[in-house]
Amino acid sequence: MHLAHTGKMDLNLFVVLEAVFAEGSTTKAGKKLGLTQPAISHALARLRELFGDSMFLRQGNRMVPTPLTRVLIDRVRLALRALDGCVSEGTRFVPFESRRTFHLGVADVLEATALPPLFRHLVKEAPAITVASVRTDRRKLESDLCSGSLDVAMDVLLVHSSAVKRACLVRDTLAVVVRQDHPAIAESPDLDTYLAQSHVLVSSRRQGPGLEDLELARIGRQRRIGLRCQHHFAACRVVEQTDLVLTMPKQYAQVLSAPFGHHVFPFPFPTEPLEVYLYWHVNADIDPANAWLRARLLTLFGEPEVAPPISSKDIAERLRIGPAVFKMGLV
Numbered sequence: 492m493h494l495a496h497t498g499k500m501d502l503n504l505f506v507v508l509e510a511v512f513a514e515g516s517t518t519k520a521g522k523k524l525g526l527t528q529p530a531i532s533h534a535l536a537r538l539r540e541l542f543g544d545s546m547f548l549r550q551g552n553r554m555v556p557t558p559l560t561r562v563l564i565d566r567v568r569l570a571l572r573a574l575d576g577c578v579s580e581g582t583r584f585v586p587f588e589s590r591r592t593f594h595l596g597v598a599d600v601l602e603a604t605a606l607p608p609l610f611r612h613l614v615k616e617a618p619a620i621t622v623a624s625v626r627t628d629r630r631k632l633e634s635d636l637c638s639g640s641l642d643v644a645m646d647v648l649l650v651h652s653s654a655v656k657r658a659c660l661v662r663d664t665l666a667v668v669v670r671q672d673h674p675a676i677a678e679s680p681d682l683d684t685y686l687a688q689s690h691v692l693v694s695s696r697r698q699g700p701g702l703e704d705l706e707l708a709r710i711g712r713q714r715r716i717g718l719r720c721q722h723h724f725a726a727c728r729v730v731e732q733t734d735l736v737l738t739m740p741k742q743y744a745q746v747l748s749a750p751f752g753h754h755v756f757p758f759p760f761p762t763e764p765l766e767v768y769l770y771w772h773v774n775a776d777i778d779p780a781n782a783w784l785r786a787r788l789l790t791l792f793g794e795p796e797v798a799p800p801i802s803s804k805d806i807a808e809r810l811r812i813g814p815a816v817f818k819m820g821l822v
Contacts, residue, residue: 502574505567507534508546509638512564515553568638569654572774584779586617593620593784596627596635596644600723600739601767603746604661605645608791616787636772642781643788644770654773658785660792661767665703665758666741668748670730682712682759688736689717691726703738706762727751740765 510520517531524531538546542563547554556564597605602624613620627635627644633651635641645660667685669676675688692701700708707713717735720726724747726737731751737744744755769788775781 501537504534504538504541505571507531508538508560509564509567509571511535511547511554512556512560513638513640515555517554565634565637568634569774572637572639572772584783586620586783588619589617589780590619591621591780592623593642593780594623594625594640596632596641596646596770597624598626598646600743601645601661604742605788605792609788612787612791632770633772636770637774642771642775643785645767645788646770648766648768649770651770655770656773656776657768657770658789659766660769660788661742661765663740663742663765663767665706665738665762665765666744667756667758668727668730668737668739668744668753669756670732670734671752671754673734673754675734676736676754676756679756680759685736685759686712686714688714688734690714691718691720691729691735691737692716693720693723693726693737693739695721701738702765703758703762706758706760710760723747727753 506524507520507526510523511517511531514520514523517528517535520526521528521531526534535546542559544559545557546560547556549555606622606624610622613622625641627641627646629646629649632641632644632646632649633655636644636655651657667676667680675684686707692704694701704714718726718729720729723737723739723743726739727747728751729735730737730753738758739747741755741757744753748755769785771781771785
């Protein structure tokens, strides 16, 4: 590909390109960047001239990127993030004075255990910093970290390229949650007692086994699911009013069960630890603010050891599940 004009290339054009791609709208891109509609249109016209391509096609109210734009966008985001990092590297970051907003990609199961200790720390060391905990799409996690729309993310073991770094943040185990005065479980249950009960399974998927079911399948056992629901809080309310048994991560179980007075017992046989990882993009290594946030998270929750990239086959073997099950998104 040959650019039509390279002598006076304006880097702001690529900022506009990324914003229109991310927002799918010139109006929203203008609001995001603080630019007028004519300014956005002028930038897109210059991009079309520069690349000899329409860059975006309007379909209704949405700007749809052309194949060329889709090819360019990852490299554009990498370059913009690198330039931003160069500026940040020379900028003094003082946590107590900073008014930066950090965007954390966190699943709801982690919010209740991760955010309270983090914020207790921030109100003392960085009182003006804002934290936004947002739900993430795992399919877009790498691009979100690359573009800077996420500073860091916390999730289970996932497959990413070497551009995404990770470190173990939390190691947890499965726990069994039952109501007080449960007629069959007054103390830590053995496997037969556990399997004799009716269970509630929490999953965002419409069908398929949970992680605990995969662990049971390894030893040739199966439990009966009486209820499948989407959220652990709803499951805890059901457990409060029924004899159903809930299996979930221990740390979250202890937090969520406290208001109900539920009993939290160990899972009835040993399983692999449940690991949560901290993810960030390689370009964020030179951002002192991002490095400070990662250091605080790892100090509060985890072990500061950076792990190498891992393949889907490695993950499946580590979790002792088949690649087909892994592709179902169970983890």
